[in-house]
Amino acid sequence: xxxxxxxxxxxxxxxxxxxxxxxxxxxxxxxxxxxxxxxxxxxxxxxxxxxxxxxxxxxxxxxxxxxxxxxxxxxxxxxxxxxxxxxxxxxxxxxxxxxxxxxxxxxxxxxxxxxxxxxxxxxxxxxxxxxxxxxxxxxxxxxxxxxxxxxxxxxxxxxxxxxxxxxxxxxxxxxxxxxxxxxxxxxxxxxxxxxxxxxxxxxxxxxxxxxxxxxxxxxxxxxxxxxxxxxxxxxxxxxxxxxxxxxxxxxxxxxxxxxxxxxxxxxxxxxxxxxxxx
Amino acid sequence: xxxxxxxxxxxxxxxxxxxxxxxxxxxxxxxxxxxxxxxxxxxxxxxxxxxxxxxxxxxxxxxxxxxxxxxxxxxxxxxxxxxxxxxxxxxxxxxxxxxxxxxxxxxxxxxxxxxxxxxxxxxxxxxxxxxxxxxxxxxxxxxxxxxxxxxxxxxxxxxxxxxxxxxxxxxxxxxxxxxxxxxxxxxxxxxxxxxxxxxxxxxxxxxxxxxxxxxxxxxxxxxxxxxxxxxxxxxxxxxxxxxxxxxxxxxxxxxxxxxxxxxxxxxxxxxxxxxxxxxxxxxxxxxxxxxxxxxxxxxxxxxxxxxxxxxxxxxxxxxxxxxxxxxxxxxxxxxxxxxxxxxxxxxxxxxxxxxxxxxxxxxxxxxxxxxxxxxxxxxxxxxxxxxxxxxxxxxxxxxxxxxxxxxxxxxxxxxxxxxxxxxxxxxxxxxxxxxxxxxxxxxxxxxxxxxxxxxxxxxxxxxxxxxxxxxxxxxxxxxxxxx
Numbered sequence: 001x002x003x004x005x006x007x008x009x010x011x012x013x014x015x016x017x018x019x020x021x022x023x024x025x026x027x028x029x030x031x032x033x034x035x036x037x038x039x040x041x042x043x044x045x046x047x048x049x050x051x052x053x054x055x056x057x058x059x060x061x062x063x064x065x066x067x068x069x070x071x072x073x074x075x076x077x078x079x080x081x082x083x084x085x086x087x088x089x090x091x092x093x094x095x096x097x098x099x100x101x102x103x104x105x106x107x108x109x110x111x112x113x114x115x116x117x118x119x120x121x122x123x124x125x126x127x128x129x130x131x132x133x134x135x136x137x138x139x140x141x142x143x144x145x146x147x148x149x150x151x152x153x154x155x156x157x158x159x160x161x162x163x164x165x166x167x168x169x170x171x172x173x174x175x176x177x178x179x180x181x182x183x184x185x186x187x188x189x190x191x192x193x194x195x196x197x198x199x200x201x202x203x204x205x206x207x208x209x210x211x212x213x214x215x216x217x218x219x220x221x222x223x224x225x226x227x228x229x230x231x232x233x234x235x236x237x238x239x240x241x242x243x244x245x246x247x248x249x250x251x252x253x254x255x256x257x258x259x260x261x262x263x264x265x266x267x268x269x270x271x272x273x274x275x276x277x278x
Numbered sequence: 279x280x281x282x283x284x285x286x287x288x289x290x291x292x293x294x295x296x297x298x299x300x301x302x303x304x305x306x307x308x309x310x311x312x313x314x315x316x317x318x319x320x321x322x323x324x325x326x327x328x329x330x331x332x333x334x335x336x337x338x339x340x341x342x343x344x345x346x347x348x349x350x351x352x353x354x355x356x357x358x359x360x361x362x363x364x365x366x367x368x369x370x371x372x373x374x375x376x377x378x379x380x381x382x383x384x385x386x387x388x389x390x391x392x393x394x395x396x397x398x399x400x401x402x403x404x405x406x407x408x409x410x411x412x413x414x415x416x417x418x419x420x421x422x423x424x425x426x427x428x429x430x431x432x433x434x435x436x437x438x439x440x441x442x443x444x445x446x447x448x449x450x451x452x453x454x455x456x457x458x459x460x461x462x463x464x465x466x467x468x469x470x471x472x473x474x475x476x477x478x479x480x481x482x483x484x485x486x487x488x489x490x491x492x493x494x495x496x497x498x499x500x501x502x503x504x505x506x507x508x509x510x511x512x513x514x515x516x517x518x519x520x521x522x523x524x525x526x527x528x529x530x531x532x533x534x535x536x537x538x539x540x541x542x543x544x545x546x547x548x549x550x551x552x553x554x555x556x557x558x559x560x561x562x563x564x565x566x567x568x569x570x571x572x573x574x575x576x577x578x579x580x581x582x583x584x585x586x587x588x589x590x591x592x593x594x595x596x597x598x599x600x601x602x603x604x605x606x607x608x609x610x611x612x613x614x615x616x617x618x619x620x621x622x623x624x625x626x627x628x629x630x631x632x633x634x635x636x637x638x639x640x641x642x643x644x645x646x647x648x649x650x651x652x653x654x655x656x657x658x659x660x661x662x663x664x665x666x667x668x669x670x671x672x673x674x675x676x677x678x679x680x681x682x683x684x685x686x687x688x689x690x691x692x693x694x695x696x697x698x699x700x701x702x703x704x705x706x707x708x709x710x711x712x713x714x715x716x717x718x719x720x721x722x723x724x725x726x727x728x729x730x731x732x733x734x735x736x737x738x739x740x741x742x743x744x745x746x747x748x749x750x751x752x753x754x755x756x757x758x759x760x761x
Contacts, residue, residue: 074603074606074647074757075603076603076604076605076625076627076628077602077603077628077631077632078627078628078631138702139647139648139702139754140648140754141610141647141648141754141755142606142647142755143606143607143608143609143755144603144605144606144608144628145608145625146608148608148609
């Protein structure tokens with residue numbers, strides 16, 4: 001008897017609940033996925049549309065929390081959760097569109113991680129990125145009832161999703177090429193990078209910190225890829241040596257460059273919350 | 279003229295500078311003459327000098343690029359609005375005083391204030407010294423239509439009202455949509471940024487009522503007008519009045535607010551800083567207002583009917599109640615300088631869920647959301663509820679929710695390039711009393727609430743057509759919230 005009462009209280013008091021439920025479910029799936037892989041279920045989260053959308057919901061909805069709340073408190077109570085659902089649908093529709101492009105791209109040619117990180121770092125430094133961050137906070141009128149209410153909430157989702165995709169499409173491109181085994185860690189770090197830019201004051205400063213972190217990660221990826229090549233080169237060299245001496249034939253081992261240990265040098269969420277200066 | 283106060287221990291004597299009402303001073307008073315001469319002197323200094331007129335004004339806002347240190351640092355749409363401007367005025371006053379003293383003026387010079395609220399004993403005319411074209415205090419970039427500020431036309435009464443601001447009890451927002459006296463907490467969870475009650479009205483409205491299409495209407499040019507500083511001294515004074523009124527009115531105790539520091543330049547051109555906590559007590563800052571802020575009995579205040587204690591408690595409780603959306607317009611209203619109308623219907627199911635069995639709401643808020651415009655049209659609109667057609671101005675007050683201005687709307691435009699998150703522009707009005715009055719006379723019908731926008735200064739029975747080319751502003755939604 002108590003549980004439904006508590007459930008009702010939560011439902012009634014959290015205008016943004018729909019978005020929170022979707023985000024939490026997405027995170028569960030994202031975390032559960034590597035576990036599933038470990039027990040032998042093979043699927044690449046970022047290589048199917050369902051996987052892509054799950055990832056987008058998990059990574060993007062936390063940063064969209066204030067927008068979802070805005071929809072909730074600016075809707076009539078009885079259609080509040082529906083309105084937030086409509087907003088989330090519009091928002092994720094944009095990400096589905098981005099997903100089509102990214103999945104096609106990675107199917108055709110998979111860019112190296114370092115390149116994806118470098119692109120993301122460069123994008124952080126552009127004025128366009130800053131303008132998309134600002135756009136993330138703009139709202140559209142939400143009519144109260146009828147088809148106009150649905151249209152308003154979906155339009156807000158589309159607009160907010162577009163701003164968000166413009167702000168961090170490059171980060172999500174990175175997500176599409178990270179090694180599957182490390183995906184959860186990347187999910188968490190990049191989701192923090194997204195949310196911090198949207199939620200902390202001084203977004204320009206935060207964007208720069210994120211950009212520097214990405215650049216450092218790109219550099220680390222390049223360096224570690226180079227280092228991974230060293231054993232190969234050494235082996236090849238040794239092989240030549242030995243052949244020249246006419247003794248044994250040594251096959252160079254095929255070490256694969258593996259950017260497994262790469263992390264952005266600094267979690268971007270650590271931007272100091274000093275001021276609301278404008 | 280200095281008022282000397284012995285410090286508590288009696289060992290030191292400090293000067294408390296007294297900020298006086300500009301209208302209480304004759305045109306040749308040393309305070310006025312000193313200010314005029316100091317403005318002229320500061321205008322002579324190079325722009326790169328932090329004590330120059332241009333530099334001081336640019337700290338508030340500027341179109342000049344690249345910006346120098348501490349330019350464009352004004353705080354608006356935020357709970358830092360009041361303390362930032364108090365600090366700004368404090369150091370500006372020291373810079374001016376140094377210039378006044380250097381020119382042989384009084385060494386106890388203090389910034390005068392302009393009390394424009396007639397209902398509170400003020401004068402809504404631009405002070406005479408600021409209208410003299412030969413004075414450094416004169417600026418031609420002020421409103422000329424529908425009333426001419428530099429001709430001595432008074433500001434419209436509704437633009438100068440302090441009733442809603444001083445009647446607002448909490449400092450911080452207590453929930454959607456009204457933001458409290460001091461403004462929206464600027465922090466990680468804010469989304470729909472709104473102005474604090476005092477910032478919206480009279481602050482924003484006076485800027486545009488004075489500025490028209492001139493300097494005062496734009497944050498990036500406002501501080502170039504010498505009257506800017508007297509307007510802000512009045513806002514600072516109203517903050518002190520608000521505190522003195524008591525009944526639960528108090529500054530925020532949030533550390534995120536108290537601990538925030540901002541930087542300025544002193545009279546030597548050295549960079550200095552204050553935290554918010556350091557500027558909350560006027561005594562420690564060494565200045566006061568004449569008459570001293572004394573709350574409702576202080577004389578400087580608009581005639582608030584002496585509320586009975588039980589009424590004050592009820593007001594406070596009502597203001598702390600969360601409000602909930604019960605109705606909204608389904609289409610935007612476009613404002614182009616003419617009269618415009620929108621309408622709202624209260625949704626019966628939402629009303630039931632919000633109020634339960636209560637027959638009437640204890641609090642009614644009229645909220646204008648998602649206001650969009652690329653440029654401030656320089657018009658102040660009166661926002662009226664259920665205004666009958668053809669009514670005369672003197673009978674219209676009971677329908678007036680409040681004035682609407684668009685000060686700073688450029689900063690919320692899609693092309694804005696601010697350093698912080700930009701939110702859509704909005705305005706809120708507590709119309710509880712208005713609804714009570716209209717209900718009593720049978721003029722309130724929840725299924726049909728009309729909201730009329732009419733430019734202030736244009737008689738209600740005249741067609742405005744102020745500026746044929748007025749940049750359009752769109753009010754995205756008119757909403758009614760019950761508490």
